[in-house]
Each structure stands twice: as C-alpha cells, then as structure tokens.
Amino acid sequence: MTQSPSFAVISGAQVHEAVTGREAQVTDMIEAAYRLHGEGATVNPDSYFLRFPDEPANRIIALPASVQGDVDVHGIKWISSFPGNVANGIPRASAVLILNDTATGYPFACLESSIISAARTAASAALAAARLADARGERPRRVGFFGVGLIARYLHTYLAGNGFDFDELHVHDLSREHAEGFRGYLERTEKGTVTIHDTAEGLVRSSDLIVFATVAGEPHVTDPAWFAHNPLVLHVSLRDLSPEIILASYNIVDDVEHCMKANTSPHLAEQRVGHRDFVAGTLYDVLVGTTVPPADRPVVFSPFGLGVLDLAVARYVYDRVTESGDLTEIPGFFHEMKRYG
Numbered sequence: 001m002t003q004s005p006s007f008a009v010i011s012g013a014q015v016h017e018a019v020t021g022r023e024a025q026v027t028d029m030i031e032a033a034y035r036l037h038g039e040g041a042t043v044n045p046d047s048y049f050l051r052f053p054d055e056p057a058n059r060i061i062a063l064p065a066s067v068q069g070d071v072d073v074h075g076i077k078w079i080s081s082f083p084g085n086v087a088n089g090i091p092r093a094s095a096v097l098i099l100n101d102t103a104t105g106y107p108f109a110c111l112e113s114s115i116i117s118a119a120r121t122a123a124s125a126a127l128a129a130a131r132l133a134d135a136r137g138e139r140p141r142r143v144g145f146f147g148v149g150l151i152a153r154y155l156h157t158y159l160a161g162n163g164f165d166f167d168e169l170h171v172h173d174l175s176r177e178h179a180e181g182f183r184g185y186l187e188r189t190e191k192g193t194v195t196i197h198d199t200a201e202g203l204v205r206s207s208d209l210i211v212f213a214t215v216a217g218e219p220h221v222t223d224p225a226w227f228a229h230n231p232l233v234l235h236v237s238l239r240d241l242s243p244e245i246i247l248a249s250y251n252i253v254d255d256v257e258h259c260m261k262a263n264t265s266p267h268l269a270e271q272r273v274g275h276r277d278f279v280a281g282t283l284y285d286v287l288v289g290t291t292v293p294p295a296d297r298p299v300v301f302s303p304f305g306l307g308v309l310d311l312a313v314a315r316y317v318y319d320r321v322t323e324s325g326d327l328t329e330i331p332g333f334f335h336e337m338k339r340y341g
C-alpha cells in the first residue's frame with residue numbers, strides 16, 4: 001500500500017539556514033540543472049504572467065517545471081513583483097514554491113521562495129560570469145552594480161563564493177539612498193575601493209563586469225560606445241539595454257525561446273531585425289564548450305530565469321531540512337483519502 005501522503009511547510013528562516021555559506025554548492029546544483037535542461041531531461045513551459053491593467057508595475061508570475069535525474073521533482077514557483085513595496089520597507093518580490101511528488105503528483109511541500117529565487121538567480125549569473133570570463137582568459141577585477149536591491153546583494157555574494165576577487169567596486173542606482181546602503185554593505189564585506197556613480201555612463205565605463213539588477217521596464221542604456229572596453233555584462237533585469245547594444249554584443253541566454261518573450265531586450269532586438277542570429281548560444285553551450293565567447297566584443301548574458309533552477313534548489317533545501325529533523329509537517333493536510341469513506 002502507498003504511504004499516506006504528507007505535506008510540509010518550510011519557512012524563509014529554514015531556507016536561509018540551508019543555503020547560506022553554501023554558494024559553491026548551490027552553483028554546482030544550478031550547473032547540474034542547466035545540464036539536465038540542455039540534455040532534454042526537464043520540462044519548462046512558458047512562465048505565465050498575471051498582470052493588472054490598472055497597476056502596470058505589478059505582476060505575479062507562475063513558473064511550472066519538472067526536473068528528472070537526481071532532482072526528480074515536479075513543481076511550481078509563484079512569485080510576485082510589487083516594486084512599490086521597497087518604499088514601504090519590505091522587499092519587492094515575495095514567493096512560494098510547491099514541490100510535487102513524481103510518482104503520485106501529490107504536492108508534498110510549500111517553501112518560502114524569495115530566497116530560493118534570489119539564490120538561483122545569483123548562482124546562475126555567477127556561473128555564467130565564471131565560465132564566460134575563464135573562456136575569455138581573464139577574471140574581471142572591476143565590477144559595477146547597476147541597480148542595487150536584494151538581487152544585486154545576492155549576486156555579489158555568489159560572485160565572491162565563486163572565486164571572484166575585486167580591486168574596484170562601482171555602484172549606480174537611481175536612488176542615492178539605495179546606492180549609499182549598498183556601498184555600506186560592500187564596505188563591510190570587501191577590501192576593494194567602492195565608488196558611487198551618479199551617471200550610468202560612469203558606472204559602465206568603469207567596470208569590466210557589470211551586473212544589471214534594476215526594475216526598468218524599458219531600455220534606458222542606449223549608447224554602444226559606453227561598452228567599447230568589451231565588458232562582461234550580467235543582464236539579470238533583462239530590459240535595460242537597447243537593441244543597438246544587444247546587436248553590437250556577443251549574446252548568451254539561458255533558453256532562447258524563453259528569452260524572446262515579454263519585451264526583454266533580446267526580444268526587442270529580435271523584433272527590430274526580424275531574426276535571432278544575434279544570439280550566439282545558451283549557457284549550456286558555454287558549459288559544454290560549443291560556444292566560446294570572444295575577448296574583443298562586449299559579452300551579454302541575459303537569463304530569463306528557468307523554473308527548473310528553482311526546483312533544483314528547493315529539492316536540496318527540502319532534503320536538508322528533512323535530514324536535520326526540523327521538517328514541519330501539517331497533520332491531516334490531505335484528508336479525504338478513503339475512496340468510499
């Protein structure tokens with residue numbers, strides 16, 4: 001007889017405990033998930049965007065997915081973005097993630113998922129930075145953070161956790177208060193010099209590795225000449241760069257079909273030229289060595305964000321919390337279990 005299905009709830013505090021200090025391990029997990037995705041051992045349909053006609057800045061996105069291999073789980077992340085939250089003192093994004101059993105389909109856990117989402121986003125971008133920089137022959141020592149909220153902070157942690165070491169750290173944000181707050185954070189954790197730039201151009205021209213993590217809905221960086229020093233760009237917020245800059249760069253994405261949606265900068269570039277030949281390949285192609293990035297052009301990584309990455313991290317967190325004996329199960333969550341009562 002099948003064991004009666006259980007259901008557990010995992011808090012943000014438990015997720016934090018499970019992933020903090022394990023940046024290299026989480027990055028390995030993300031690399032394994034990308035490899036499974038590249039080998040066709042995943043299902044990752046389009047994300048579904050719930051939008052509100054009278055609140056265009058807000059959205060809630062559903063990311064259903066399935067991963068085979070050791071991860072062996074189905075599930076969905078349900079993540080809200082309400083940028084106005086920040087002014088009221090709470091984070092922009094909030095999320096839950098449901099894990100489903102692959103044998104029965106039963107949901108077996110609900111996890112707080114804003115930390116999982118930030119960790120997988122940062123791990124994915126840091127992995128791309130490491131592989132792209134190593135393939136180009138040099139790790140950048142001047143980093144620039146363009147838009148400095150929670151995602152930028154996680155990016156910094158994961159770059160450090162993947163062996164990046166910086167002499168210069170540059171910061172630009174529309175909000176002086178946010179820029180100052182992030183500088184304070186960097187000065188507590190880094191030995192390199194930290195500089196705030198009032199202009200976007202100053203930040204871009206001063207940095208060989210640039211992390212875009214704004215909430216811009218439309219391109220606001222438009223001059224390809226700012227990128228003449230051929231930086232490596234982690235375009236995590238996806239909508240900052242104009243089509244001209246995308247078209248003048250060597251572009252790597254996480255998944256071509258996913259990235260050519262929702263008016264991302266690569267999507268706008270595709271609409272401009274009517275093809276997607278400007279995409280050199282995916283991160284999987286870089287991992288397996290079929291795409292080798294040049295050192296004499298700007299290289300832009302635009303990750304749409306795949307649900308399979310969230311599932312890989314969530315599965316790991318679930319297993320760790322279970323091993324530690326701290327799993328909080330909800331008694332009687334599934335109740336109508338006898339067919340005829």
Ligand SMILES: NC(=O)c1ccc[n+]([C@@H]2O[C@H](COP(=O)([O-])OP(=O)(O)OC[C@H]3O[C@@H](n4cnc5c(N)ncnc54)[C@H](O)[C@@H]3O)[C@@H](O)[C@H]2O)c1
Binds near residue numbers: 117150174214303
């Ligand atoms: N690709 C992915 O997989 C993925 C995953 C998670 C988050 N994200 C994206 O990362 C971004 C950042 O998320 P967050 O939680 O850190 O947001 P946040 O609201 O905490 O921080 C964003 C910061 O960007 C600044 N900013 C906004 N527009 C700017 C502009 N034009 N120039 C300079 N600074 C600007 C804001 O002042 C703020 O400090 C969001 O766009 C989010 O959608 C992408």
